[in-house]
Amino acid sequence: MSLLHYLKYFLFHGVGLIAAVAILAGGAWITFGLIAVLVIYLVGDAICGDDTSTPQFKHPGILTVQLWLALPLLAFIVFSALWSFSNGDFLGFGAALTQLTGYDLVAARDATFAGHYVSTVLITGLMIGMVGTIPAHELTHRTWDPISMLVGRWLLAFSFDTIFAIEHVYGHHRYVSTTEDPATAPRGRNVYFHILASTLKGNVSAWKIEQKRLKRKGHSLFGWHNAVLRGHLMSVLLVVAAYVIGGWQTALFFTACALWGKALLEIVNYMEHYGMVRNPATPVQPRHSWNTNKRISSWTMFNLTRHSHHHAQGEVPYQDLKPFPDAPMMVGGYLTTIIVALIPPLWHKLMTPKVLDWDQRYATDEERLLAIQANARSGIRALQQANVRRQPGTAQVARA
Known part of the structure; x- marks a missing residue:
């Protein structure tokens, strides 16, 4: 193992x-940092290709610690x-770092143009979504491990x-790709x-x-x-801090x-399962999630990109x-797809052909009937006009 x-x-x-x-460098460095993160993902995914490797790890404890390290890292970013x-x-933080590094953090902060704080919100929320939610997604599936659940x-x-x-x-993984989810x-x-x-329906469901x-x-x-009330209290404590x-x-x-970090989660939910249909009485298969194997997204997001397998076997x-390279694929890596999703006309232009292709190549005969109903309700003319009825037996179902 390398x-x-x-x-x-x-x-x-x-x-x-x-x-x-x-963020700590202040001024234009905040905006440059935001741009750097965007470039890492947008350009990196565009030029570095896919990662379809499936190595066998002999020391999984190291990989768990990498997840746990997200908590002190996120706390440091947000602080x-x-x-x-x-x-x-606060606590002489800026003075201490100035003495340690020789860079006057306090002066740089005080000279920061107000507009750069927009970049601070954007990059901090992005880190809350990435450094926070992504490892939390993995850890909270480990219901047997109290440390992972707490982190x-x-x-x-x-x-x-x-x-x-x-x-x-307990909800999404059961009802994914159905109208109940x-x-x-x-x-x-x-x-x-x-x-x-x-957000609203998810809170009601929880x-x-x-x-x-x-x-x-x-x-x-x-x-x-009540874990819902305890969880909200945890967030209140952070606001108090x-x-x-x-x-x-x-x-x-x-x-x-x-709230920006929370919105990012819902944007990711949107792009991971948009337009999928399934009878809730049938098993979840890899075909019920949009997948991507872009290398940079995969390496920096703990394989969240391999979403098709995750939903087929959540544990x-x-x-x-x-990697399931034959599963239905997103328009690009995760950050690329997020940006596309934020531009609805572009999103529907790119995703409507993909949804119709899903109906033809992946859907079962029963799912094609559900797709016809979904198309009729969609308000998208190309979907409403599409003839998604196919001859039985043509669906190519990705298997776990």
Whole structure:
């Protein structure tokens, strides 16, 4: 086993450190840091091709520690952003780093043009989504491991989304690609509407799931055993910490970053399952998720890109996920696809042919009937006019 296969996942931490250094450097460096992160993903995925390797890891504990390290890394990034936005020097942080590095962080911060704080919100929210939600997604699937669950829930608290550990694992994975799943965007839906709809319905779903669990366990709904309430309290504590660092303006600043991080999750949900259809009584197959094997996205996102295998077998650790190159593919790597999703006319122009191709190549006969109904409701003329009825037996189903 080459050491490279372990080291490649540390690129995740490298991107996070780039963001933190850019924020602390202040001024135009913040915007340059944001641009650098975008270039790493957009250009890297475009020129570095796909990673379809499936190495066997003999030391999985190293890979778990890499996930756990996301929590101190995210805490440092967010603290750096809060410090850079505040007026004071909490705990003498800036003075200490200035003495250590010889770079006057306080002066650089005080000279920062207000417009660069937009870049601070964008890059901090991006890191909350990437350094927070991505490893949390992996960790909260490990329901048998209390340390991983604790680390995962604290990572999710930074985006006000600890309910993800409930709804995603016990709701989304059961109902994915059906009308019962809040995270699956139906054909024709606008991504901005999806952010709101999925957030609201996801919270309702998590509450109902937790309500049933507490009733089964014989616990009170409004008490310490309620994981939804405990999770929201974790996020409140982070807002309070932001207030302590820099007052109410800094608390509002953190809230903006957290909500942007949460919005990124819903954008990712949107692009991972957009337009898919499935009978909830049938097993989830690799064909029910949009996949990508872009190298940079895969290495810096703990193989979140191999989403087709993840939904077919949700308990498989990220390092053991298979690439499934024959699964339905996204328009590009993750950040590329996020940007496309944020431009609805471009998204529908690129995705409508992919959805129709999915109907022809991947859907079962039953799913084609569901697709016809989805097309009729979509409001997309090309979908409504498409003849998705095919002869039985032509579906090419990706198998786990």
